Amino acid sequence: MSAPMSFAVMAGDWLFLALAVLALLVEVWAFADVLRRSPQAFERVGGRPKSFWLLLTGIAVVVGVLSVLTSRGGLGLFGLAAVCVASVYLAGTRPDLDFYGGRR
Structure with missing residues (x-):
């Protein structure tokens, strides 16, 4: 493998991580x-x-940790699903909770 190609592969790995x-x-x-x-x-x-x-976001954190710890660091299908679950909570449920005073 030539030097520019190996640099591109290494840069891609760092980007995925x-x-x-x-x-x-x-x-x-x-x-x-x-x-x-x-x-x-x-x-x-x-x-x-x-x-x-709690269950969904907890599973999302576990999947996220596994995504970071795997070799090459890519998200994969489960990683994408995990970040989607977290994003749905943060974009949908969290603003509603803030509106109705959901802090302890």
């Missing part, structure tokens, strides 16, 4: 936000219960 770390940060943020909320806040919003979001 950086994206996996960024996705993990989003997943940890969502999980920490769910932990800080009271179960009553989720009931006031009328959406899914706190246990549902």
Whole structure:
């Protein structure tokens, strides 16, 4: 393999690792936000219960950690699903919880 080609492969690996770390940060943020909320806040919003979001965002964090720790660091299908779950919580449920005063 020529030097420019090996550099391109190495740069791609670092890019995938950086994206996996960024996705993990989003997943940890969502999980920490769910932990800080009271179960009553989720009931006031009328959406899914706190246990549902704890389970989904917890699984997302585990998948995110595995994505970062694997060789080459790519997200893969499960990593994409995990960051989507965290993003759905942060973009959909979290603003509703903030609106109805969902902090402990």
